[in-house]
Amino acid sequence: MDPQTHSPRWLRSVGLTACAAVSLVINTYAGTPAAPTPGIQAASWKERTIAPVTNPIFFEDAQIRTEIRPIFVHHRIDDAFLGGGDAQLYALQLRYALTDRLALIATQDGYMDVNNDALANPDGWMDLAAGLKYALIDNEAANFILTTGFTFHIPTGSRAVFQRRGNGEFNPFVSFQKGWGDLHLSGNLGWRLPVDSNAQSSILHYSAMVDYFVNDRFVPFISFNAFSVTNAGNNIGLLSEGYDVFNFGATGSQGVTQGMIGLGFRTRLFGKTWLGVAYEKAVITPKALSNERLTLDLSIQF
Numbered sequence: 001m002d003p004q005t006h007s008p009r010w011l012r013s014v015g016l017t018a019c020a021a022v023s024l025v026i027n028t029y030a031g032t033p034a035a036p037t038p039g040i041q042a043a044s045w046k047e048r049t050i051a052p053v054t055n056p057i058f059f060e061d062a063q064i065r066t067e068i069r070p071i072f073v074h075h076r077i078d079d080a081f082l083g084g085g086d087a088q089l090y091a092l093q094l095r096y097a098l099t100d101r102l103a104l105i106a107t108q109d110g111y112m113d114v115n116n117d118a119l120a121n122p123d124g125w126m127d128l129a130a131g132l133k134y135a136l137i138d139n140e141a142a143n144f145i146l147t148t149g150f151t152f153h154i155p156t157g158s159r160a161v162f163q164r165r166g167n168g169e170f171n172p173f174v175s176f177q178k179g180w181g182d183l184h185l186s187g188n189l190g191w192r193l194p195v196d197s198n199a200q201s202s203i204l205h206y207s208a209m210v211d212y213f214v215n216d217r218f219v220p221f222i223s224f225n226a227f228s229v230t231n232a233g234n235n236i237g238l239l240s241e242g243y244d245v246f247n248f249g250a251t252g253s254q255g256v257t258q259g260m261i262g263l264g265f266r267t268r269l270f271g272k273t274w275l276g277v278a279y280e281k282a283v284i285t286p287k288a289l290s291n292e293r294l295t296l297d298l299s300i301q302f
Contacts, residue, residue: 045143045179048213051299052186053276054262055225056093057108057129057244059188059207062147062175064103064135069093071297073245077116078282078291081240085116087289089245091126101135107151112161112245124158126245129171143179148172162246165235166199169247182213192247194233200247202231216268226259226284240288259284260293272301 052059056071073089091110097103108129114122133149150172157163173190188207194200204227211221229241233249241253243260264278278295282288 044140046145048182049177049179049184049186050211050213050219050221050266050274051276052188052207052209052223053221053264053266053278053295053297054209054223054260054280055205055207055244056091056295056297058171058173058190058192058205059209059223059225060105060107060133060147060149060173060175060190062135062145062177062186062188064097064099064101064133064147065095066097066103066302067093067095068300069095069297071110071295073296074294075245075290076292077289078287080286081288082116082118084291085114087112087114087116087245089113089126101138103133104130105133105149105151106130108153114161122158122160124161124163125156126161127153127155127157127163129153131171133175145177147175149175162242162248165247165249166194166196169194169200184211184213185209186211191230194247194249197231198234198249200235200249201229201233201241201253203241203247204228204230205244211266219266221262221264221266221278223262223264223278223280224259225262225280226257228257229253229255240286242289246289256286257284258282258286258288258290260290262295264295266299269298274299274301 051061071091075087077085089112094106095103110126112126129151131151133147135145135147137146153169155164155168170193171190175188177186186209190205192203207225209221209223211219213219232254234251235249238248238250239252240256241250242248260280260282262278262280266274266276269275276297280293282291
């Protein structure tokens, strides 16, 4: 057997590999792009989007995520509303993606502490709220997602903090998010529909947020959230409603709109855990329950 014509198999493999490498280098420097490595895909635009921080109970994210989100909200009550004061909300939200388009959501629970002498400084548990959301359109190429869903507020809380009123409240909604590179626009439109229209008001709510992904450590945003009473309740003699936290069933709130502008940012602490910080200021009269507020949360995603 001639050793020059029958080289070992490993030597032939090395030779073929070397030839392939030389060919790749030549083609690269000659301007011919190398073929993409199989199995490697570009990151989804969703990985650079953030969940809303302001109006956390009703500004539902269009994205389908699994997350745990502890929330703290500090409200400064307007002085014209029963003498002013402040209120704190401590809450925990849960979201679980059943599929890549369907998620179970639990958007309201927690404990409210109100410091207002006219209301006798009440504190107590909030009603529970849960539901589902489904991504009707999820267009990866267009960086667009449209999601619809609903929640139901179960009257389980403390009457001292204006919970457990009537027979519950439905909240059908639609949310969207559109991306242009690192710039994103998010929106939400929903309608709070109480089972007992005397005990609680019907309220249209709408939100918008623009954010820009600078990097993992800094994603600034600006937001706007508003609530318009479409049918006033007949429960208590107030002239305005309670934004996202209270539905007083205020008799004098017919046609009243309340709104706040917010500024803030999200920052990635580690892994898929994002800290959210937001400051909001009421920009529509009556300011009532929330003249200003600070929101802190942690979006712990899985």
